[in-house]
Amino acid sequence: MGAGMKKSVLIVVLLIIIISTFFGCSSEPRHTIEQWDKIEEERLSASGEEVQFKAIILEIVSDQKQDLGEGLESRQQIFKVRITNGPFKGDIIEAHNFLETNSIYNIEVNEGDQIFILPEFDNEGNIINSYITETVKDKYLIIITVLFIIILIIIGKFKGIKAAITLAITAVSIITILLPLILKGYNPILISSVLAIAITIITLLIISGINRKTLSTIIGTSSGILIGGILALIFGKLSNLTGLSSEEARMLAFIPQDINFDYRGILFAGIILASLGAVMDVSMSISSSMLEIVKADPTIKKNNLISAGINIGRDIMGTMSNTLILVYIGSSLPLMLLFMAYDISFIELINKDIIASEIIRALSGSIGLIIAIPISVLVSASLFERRYVMKLKR
Numbered sequence: 001m002g003a004g005m006k007k008s009v010l011i012v013v014l015l016i017i018i019i020s021t022f023f024g025c026s027s028e029p030r031h032t033i034e035q036w037d038k039i040e041e042e043r044l045s046a047s048g049e050e051v052q053f054k055a056i057i058l059e060i061v062s063d064q065k066q067d068l069g070e071g072l073e074s075r076q077q078i079f080k081v082r083i084t085n086g087p088f089k090g091d092i093i094e095a096h097n098f099l100e101t102n103s104i105y106n107i108e109v110n111e112g113d114q115i116f117i118l119p120e121f122d123n124e125g126n127i128i129n130s131y132i133t134e135t136v137k138d139k140y141l142i143i144i145t146v147l148f149i150i151i152l153i154i155i156g157k158f159k160g161i162k163a164a165i166t167l168a169i170t171a172v173s174i175i176t177i178l179l180p181l182i183l184k185g186y187n188p189i190l191i192s193s194v195l196a197i198a199i200t201i202i203t204l205l206i207i208s209g210i211n212r213k214t215l216s217t218i219i220g221t222s223s224g225i226l227i228g229g230i231l232a233l234i235f236g237k238l239s240n241l242t243g244l245s246s247e248e249a250r251m252l253a254f255i256p257q258d259i260n261f262d263y264r265g266i267l268f269a270g271i272i273l274a275s276l277g278a279v280m281d282v283s284m285s286i287s288s289s290m291l292e293i294v295k296a297d298p299t300i301k302k303n304n305l306i307s308a309g310i311n312i313g314r315d316i317m318g319t320m321s322n323t324l325i326l327v328y329i330g331s332s333l334p335l336m337l338l339f340m341a342y343d344i345s346f347i348e349l350i351n352k353d354i355i356a357s358e359i360i361r362a363l364s365g366s367i368g369l370i371i372a373i374p375i376s377v378l379v380s381a382s383l384f385e386r387r388y389v390m391k392l393k394r
Contacts, residue, residue: 050118051086051119052116052117052118052133052134053083053084053085053086053088053116053117053119054083054084054085054086054114054115054116054117054136055081055082055083055084055093055095055114055115055116055117055130056081056082056084056112056113056114056115057079057080057081057095057109057110057111057112057113057114057115058079058080058081058082058092058111059079059080059111060077060078060079060080060111061078061079061080061094062076062077062078063075063076063077063078064076064077072100072101073100073101074098074099074100074101075098075099075100076096076097076098076099077096077097077098077099077109078094078095078096078097079094079095079096079097079109079132080092080093080094080095081093081094081095081115081117081130083117084114088119088127091127093117093119093127093130094129094130095115095117095130095131095132096129096130096131096132097109097131097132098131107132107133107134107135109132109135113135113136114135114136114139115132115133115134115135115136116132116133116134116135116136117130117131117132117133118130118131118133149164152164159207162206162207163207165206166202166203166206166207169199169202169203169206170199170203173195173198173199174195174273177191177195178191178192178195178269178273182261182266182269183259184259185259185260185261187262187265188262188265188266188268188269189229189233189262189265189268189269189272191269192229192268192269192270192272192273193225193226193229193272195273196222196225196272196273196276197222197225199276200217200218200221200222200225200276200280201218203280204217204218204221204280204284208284212383212384213287213288213291213380215379215383216283216287216376216379216380216383216384217280217283217284217287217376219375219376219379220279220282220283220286220287220372220373220375220376220379221276221279221280221283221284221372223371223372223375224275224279224282224283224368224369224370224371224372224375225272225275225276225279225368225372226368227367227368227371228271228272228275228279228364228365228366228367228368228369228371229268229271229272229364229368231364231367231368232268232271232272232360232361232364232365233268235360235364236264236267236268236357236360237264239356239360241264241267241353241356241357241360242263242264242353243262243263243264243265243266243267243357244263244353245267245352245353245354245356245357246354249263249266249267252266267357267361270361271360271361271364271365274327274361274365275364275365275366275368275369278320278323278365278369279365279368279369279372281320282313282316282317282320282369282372282373282376283372283375283376285312285316286309286312286313286316286373286376286377286380287376287379287380289309289312290305290308290309290312290377290380290381290384291380291384293305293308293309294384302381305380305381305384306377306378306381309376309377309380309381310373310374310377313373313374313376313377314373316373317369317370317373320369325362325363325366327362328358328361328362329358329362331358332354332355332358335354335355336355339352339355
C-alpha cells in the first residue's frame with residue numbers, strides 16, 4: 001500500500017470515528033439546579049413561539065378510520081412519542097397524525113420512526129397536544145454526505161481532500177454571504193456575479209495552486225459565466241420573465257422581513273450559480289489538456305496548440321451542454337408531465353413563464369459554457385509559451 005493510499009485510509013478512519021462519536025453521544029447527562037432553571041426558561045420561551053421538535057415514535061395508541069362516503073375515508077392516529085431535542089427533550093407525550101384517502105400530503109409513520117412534531121402549549125408552558133408535521137431525514141442526508149466525502153477522498157486522495165474543502169467553502173459562502181445579502185435587499189445579480197468569481201478563484205487556487213493553468217481557468221470560467229449571465233438578463237427582459245414562475249419565489253412575497261425583492265434578479269443569480277460548476281469544469285479540462293500537450297511537445301507551434309485545444313473543447317462541449325440542459329429538464333419533469341397530461345400545445349407550453357424561464361436558464365448557461373472554450377484555449381495558448389513549459393519540466 002502506497003503512502004498516499006495510507007493517508008487516505010487514515011483520514012477516512014478518523015472521519016468515521018468522529019462521526020461515530022457524534023452520533024454515539026446519546027447518554028443523558030445529569031443536570032444541576034442552575035441547568036434545570038435554564039431548561040425551564042427555555043421551555044417557557046418555546047411555548048410562546050411556533051417551534052417544532054424532533055421525536056421518536058414509541059408506540060401506536062390508536063388508529064381509527066372514519067367513512068366519509070363516496071369511497072373516501074379519513075384516518076386519525078395517536079402515537080406515544082419521546083421528544084429527542086430542545087428544552088422538552090426526554091418528555092413522553094401524545095402526537096396526532098391525520099391521513100386522507102389518496103392525499104399526497106399524508107405522512108405514513110410506524111413505531112421507531114423519527115418525526116417532527118408541532119406542539120400546543122397551555123398558559124403555563126406545558127405541552128398539551130402535538131401534531132406530526134414531517135419525518136426526520138437529516139440523518140440520512142448526513143450519511144450520504146459522509147459517503148460522498150469518503151469516496152471523494154479514497155479515489156481523489158489529496159486532490160479529493162482539496163475538493164471537499166472547496167465544496168465546504170462554496171456552501172458556507174452561499175449560506176453566510178449570498179443569502180443574507182439578498183435578504184437585506186442587495187442586488188442579487190451583482191452579488192452572485194462577484195461571489196461566483198470569488199468561488200472560482202478560491203476553488204482553483206486550492207485545487208491547482210498559483211500557476212498559469214489556474215490563471216487561464218479563472219479567466220475562461222469568469223468570462224463564460226459573465227457572458228451567460230448577461231445573455232440571460234437580456235433575453236429574460238426581452239421575454240418579460242417575472243422571476244415568479246416557481247411557488248417558492250412567490251412565497252418570498254409573504255416573508256416577515258417585508259423586503260421588496262428583485263425576483264427577476266434572483267432568477268438570473270440562480271442561472272449564474274447553476275452553470276458555474278460546469279463552466280469551471282470545461283475551462284479546467286481545456287487548460288490542463290493544453291498544458292500536457294505543451295509538456296509533451298514544447299516545440300509545438302501556437303496555431304497547432306490552439307487547434308488541438310479547440311478540438312478538445314469540441315469533444316467536451318457536446319456532453320457538458322447536454323449535462324446542463326438535462327439538469328434543467330430533470331428539475332422540470334413533473335411540470336412538463338402535467339402540461340402534457342392536459343394536452344397543452346407546444347407553442348402555448350413554451351410561452352408559459354415557468355417553461356420559458358427554464359429554457360433561457362438552460363440555453364444561456366450552455367452558451368456561457370461554449371464561449372468559455374475558445375477563451376480558455378486562447379488564454380492557455382498565450383500563457384503556456386515554451387520558456388514557461390521548459391521551466392516546469394526542470
